[in-house]
Amino acid sequence: MLKIAVVDYDMGNLHSVCKGLQHAGAQTSITHLPAELAAADAIVLPGVGAFDPAVKKIRDRDLEQPLKDIIASGKPFLGICLGLQILFDRSEEGEEMGLGIVPGIVRKFQPEADLTIPQMGWNQLQLAQPHCPLWGQIDANAWVYFDHSYYVEPLQTSVTAAVVTHGTQTVAAAIARANVMAVQFHPEKSSTTGLQMLANFVRLAQSAQILTSV
Template sequence: MIAIIDYGMGNLHSVSKAIERLGAEAVVTSKPEEILAADGAILPGVGAFGDAMSNLRETGLESVVKEYAASGKPLLGICLGMQLLFDESEEHGTHAGLGLLPGKVVRFRGDYKVPHMGWNELSFSQASPLFKGLAPGHVYFVHSYHALPERIEDLLATTDYHQAVTAIVGRGSVYGMQFHPEKSGELGMALLNNFIMLTSNGTNNL
């Protein structure tokens, strides 16, 4: 069972359907007991960092996500959900994040189009079980802010958008993808499938 954490912000339906298409069972839930019992958990997110953290705190799910991460079971943050894994963000002021990965989230700065929107190619920075059997390809991004990991070993993949941009992060059983894997075609689904394979009820239909 993969728990998709419902804290009021995120593409819950599309992520749930993507997990089910890969042959795994998914539940969209805000219940702590269901989240903590799951074999894997996904923290989605669309919107502003500060609002997301407020929702997590008000629903009591901030401590649940931290407890889940400490359990050693696989946790995946997607888009804003990946950014929430870090210490803080400068989006509309300074806001504290979950602090699961050291680093901060900053706005793109430069004379180019923001948000970064569209298909960009991944570059794998180091080996990861998420990349098993895969070659780099294009995935779909939509974001105005990007993460700056404090530890280079947490940076698993980048993309190029006028600079090297954090695309995938990971430390231990905690992972994050800045792009939307459920909207990123064959490669995105393959990355999701490899995440599922890290859980105790992993399947492989690709």
């Protein structure tokens, strides 16, 4: 059975993500051990909270280099919410450097009339990479659930897989580059659409598993 490791660094509800992956047929484990992460077929990095504590916990558990090595190996990788933001170089939210896996900055939403910060609730995606594996059987303007005050600004716009408009600001809602995919919204809270995205990731990981075993 496909094994997906969910990275445990004390920053979020990991069990709801596991349930979504299990619903799609994957076996999941919650772990912070590099050997267990390396042995998995795919990796999911969720997260809820602030940027600085997150990257500090990653480094305190000696996970930075193992995560970079796993990504470099080509193993399917999915970041969720804060797990997207810490892939970037730095954030306006704090002083710590991010993991630097995706070049760019995490920005704060700019205040404007009638704009709610954080963006909390359902909003509509606009797909920038229609053929991204996460979007299989997903409507081009699907509704998903957000809860964030900061958004990612990739240095290379080509990595942006979807955008969302909040007030007058249109920002990246997902990125995809080779085996690395990450979303700002919460698929585990996004009803059947989110479950389909998690199922798509499981299907991608299964395909990669078959290729590596041949």
